[in-house]
Amino acid sequence: MEIIMKDIKYAPIGVFDSGVGGLTVAREIMRQIPDERIVYFGDTARVPYGSKSQDTIIRFSRQIVHFLRTKGVKAVVVACNTASALALETLQPELDIPIIGVVTPGAKVAAETTVNGKIGVIATESTIESQLYTKVIRSHNPRAQVFGKACPLFCPLVEEGWLKDPVTVEVANRYLEPLLATGIDTLVMGCTHYPLLRGTLHQIMGEKVTLVNPAYETARELKCLLEEEGISNDGMKPVKENMHQFYVSDAANKFRQFANSILPFGVDTTQLIHIEDY
């Protein structure tokens, strides 16, 4: 039994996203709990998730969790806001290992951060429609007013690399205007791509609005969870293969390019799998 517990301790964490965005969450996990190994899956063949239905997001997420299980993961992080909002609740009871998403940690910290009780959430259409951020924020701060705004052009703009472009500033102005008008003091960046637009978002929202990045809070929650369950990696077992493994459903070169621009080390090998077989 002790041997099995030791093995679990050294098992990797499964992290998945619809594509590359979840790498911002993986990066935060690597920074906060550097002894943990990660198996990352990016669903680059079916990206994006943000405009798709709940049934489809659940089906895709279930396949991905099955795949990650074949890699012997000890826990799963849904590093995609849309999948966290639409699929996590369904998948949780199906699993015998811990699974966490990015919405709850992000919502919690927003509920704790706000002073005037007015919180904005920017995310994909499907995440906003799910109302999950609103629900979780209110469960922690019943008086909070939550203003959601879908920003479907942000992901394509980030992927085009126009992070500080005048076009992006104009689009952001357009999307954020109704949120500014509400007088929010806290804004949740509810899609993993959005922290890459932090500069532009900060410029428009001004000094008085706190930007919440759920990636940071998710890594912190994961750390606590592993400690509570007694399955934290103590870093005592030498790692023979790669510390982290990367899998994708489409061999887009973009993945590696993006990964190398985001992560503090080079990603040499990305393995292609047929995710619909899982």
Added chain:
Amino acid sequence: MEIIMKDIKYAPIGVFDSGVGGLTVAREIMRQIPDERIVYFGDTARVPYGSKSQDTIIRFSRQIVHFLRTKGVKAVVVACNTASALALETLQPELDIPIIGVVTPGAKVAAETTVNGKIGVIATESTIESQLYTKVIRSHNPRAQVFGKACPLFCPLVEEGWLKDPVTVEVANRYLEPLLATGIDTLVMGCTHYPLLRGTLHQIMGEKVTLVNPAYETARELKCLLEEEGISNDGMKPVKENMHQFYVSDAANKFRQFANSILPFGVDTTQLIHIEDY
């Protein structure tokens, strides 16, 4: 034997796209050959195709053609530029019914239209990288110079509904500037979404540049093909069920909304299927 030929005549045409864009092609077929029935499939669960790899586009397209065969289609139209550019050549020899794409008809008419021999092609990244437009244009007009430009933000802008928005004009200016500088007199709208931006494109390119819409030419080529093969629908057999059928891989409401804004009749029923099972 004659009975079989008669049956084939009244069989529908399969038309597919990564999502809603191919409806612009379906609309053109309905206009030019109104007696033909259409079975349309939009791969809304895996849209977009434009940034994905050839292997993935071939796998997805093969599944879709298998699905359309189960509906007894007599011919297939690949109403997606990316799938036409990346998958058509592979699928053609696998089939015993005619299959045509949108690239060859569009390229042919561009080669015939140009006076100064300078042609621009705007399309998705994958279509531009495939160089298929250049190859087909040159096979018809060996002296032609072809200038390709990927415009990845056009589809998201169309789907956001910002057809004549200042942001869209600015993005179009940015993308078209290098093409304007080359002195092209013909511009192929090499993605089915782009004809919806025709006004903006025309405004930027000016009177002297002819915009080519491959959808129009594709419907014309389909008409000729059906006549040559002797399988045109003569409209003599009463249609008992719906004239046209619509299938999607994700039940996005967007599909019906978009379809209703594009087609000259209301689309009431859109059936959801699991395309990965084909």
